[in-house]
Amino acid sequence: MASLMRLSVRRAASNVSKTPKRNFHDKLYADRLDYPAPNCRFMKEADLSSDMQALKVKERGDWKALSQAEKKELYRMSFNKTYSEMRAPTGEWKYIIGGVSIALAFSAVIYGFQKAYISPPLPHTMSPEWQEAQLRREIAIRNGPVTGTASKWDYEKNEWKK
Template structure:
């Protein structure tokens, strides 16, 4: 399984990072672009997924070398084949197993890590702004005696007769309404 995963990474990387050239292979949407260093015996339009686990076209176009001898041995008794040979034959037919297709991906860990980094940068920015840019808290807003004296001054000066403290003060009885 590790070999299949490594092959997938290397083949995808070679397709995306190398210069591509047009070939004579016709795919579903027209000519298919092949990488120059890609194995010519691998079918470029081979695609398997959970919705199509057994594709119509084979993965390997032409068996050469060890795979040709394995292909001849395939006709005989499979009990004579070793586990590695059976896996090589399986990998010549299919790119991944159903278990590999059903396995959960680990991409959520990267997304979670990136989210945590952005949250930490946001918290550090908030701390920086709070400490160095915003003015310090005014002591008068925290002192209870000062707040009571401010309310008393507002009532005496009739400040906010419609919606302020003065609107809730009964001036005739000298108490709150």
């Protein structure tokens, strides 16, 4: 038992050393309104061009010296979308309504096919003639004299009570 535990501990320790180390930028970036400032930037340091790297150096200085275009460029290095871009309608509702409509139409076709070709015919007891005869029988045997069918039938006049 002890040798089995030692073997499993060694195997686990060897697997830990083989797992790749994840760094800060391996996290997936996502613009979200509920979490507006993620802890990683949109663009990685390795992906920056020489102009962008020069702008990053300039960023460390006085921000009053930066132009409006440079500030926007710095914002785009950190974030993919602005708040107004995140709140803008995407038109995704059209795909959702279309998908639901297609699913309902498909379900209706399957139901119609089953109703026409698979389900057995209704029993003879569902015909209006049979149900009328059953109602006459219940009246004749005085079925449910307190709250049932017989309580609603006037036996002296042979008609339904009003």
